[in-house]
Amino acid sequence: QKEVEQNSGPLSVPEGAIASLNCTYSDRGSQSFFWYRQYSGKSPELIMFIYSNGDKEDGRFTAQLNKASQYVSLLIRDSQPSDSATYLCAVLTRGYQKVTFGIGTKLQVIP
Amino acid sequence: DGGITQSPKYLFRKEGQNVTLSCEQNLNHDAMYWYRQDPGQGLRLIYYSQIVNDFQKGDIAEGYSVSREKKESFPLTVTSAQKNPTAFYLCASSTGTGFEKLFFGSGTQLSVL
Numbered sequence: 345q346k347e348v349e350q351n352s353g354p355l356s357v358p359e360g361a362i363a364s365l366n367c368t369y370s371d372r373g374s375q376s377f378f379w380y381r382q383y384s385g386k387s388p389e390l391i392m393f394i395y396s397n398g399d400k401e402d403g404r405f406t407a408q409l410n411k412a413s414q415y416v417s418l419l420i421r422d423s424q425p426s427d428s429a430t431y432l433c434a435v436l437t438r439g440y441q442k443v444t445f446g447i448g449t450k451l452q453v454i455p
Numbered sequence: 456d457g458g459i460t461q462s463p464k465y466l467f468r469k470e471g472q473n474v475t476l477s478c479e480q481n482l483n484h485d486a487m488y489w490y491r492q493d494p495g496q497g498l499r500l501i502y503y504s505q506i507v508n509d510f511q512k513g514d515i516a517e518g519y520s521v522s523r524e525k526k527e528s529f530p531l532t533v534t535s536a537q538k539n540p541t542a543f544y545l546c547a548s549s550t551g552t553g554f555e556k557l558f559f560g561s562g563t564q565l566s567v568l
Contacts, residue, residue: 447497
């Protein structure tokens, strides 16, 4: 079992719709959870982080964490073509020893 | 402006050659990291350093070496022992000694001639 699992996609959504990206992790003691956005050929950029169970909202983005089920998700409301990118889920392991990344989900927003 | 600078943007390695990738940051961050990204495999940790003159191996350290003589600099050498070096290499830094929010450089694409 991979430590952090994501569907590689592509996930296609029409412009203006809600995009839902999901991630599961294996280490129940994981501390912190991050979502990075990566455009093709560019470096990842942190867009959301969440530490506690529940929802965290920042503009059009909402991160959701459920530690009991060991999943974290990212919702993008009113999706725009500029949101088309690969979204990487990252998990900070217990003891803050390292961050493990998923393979990323490619999102395509169709105009 | 503060940030992380990686150079060169593109690098070509001949067989048997060692090459060094540069990473410099002026964010005053204590921790620095090197990741490798291959298509479809996400980011994998090569080495990390939480303080000057100290560094630890990540998940795929074989064939690589690093140094951390200055807080601002964390160069990565890809040695001839790394048989499959073609990848996108990313340097990152974070504020604390833990792996908190990572700030990435623009990356170096390494290819084999």
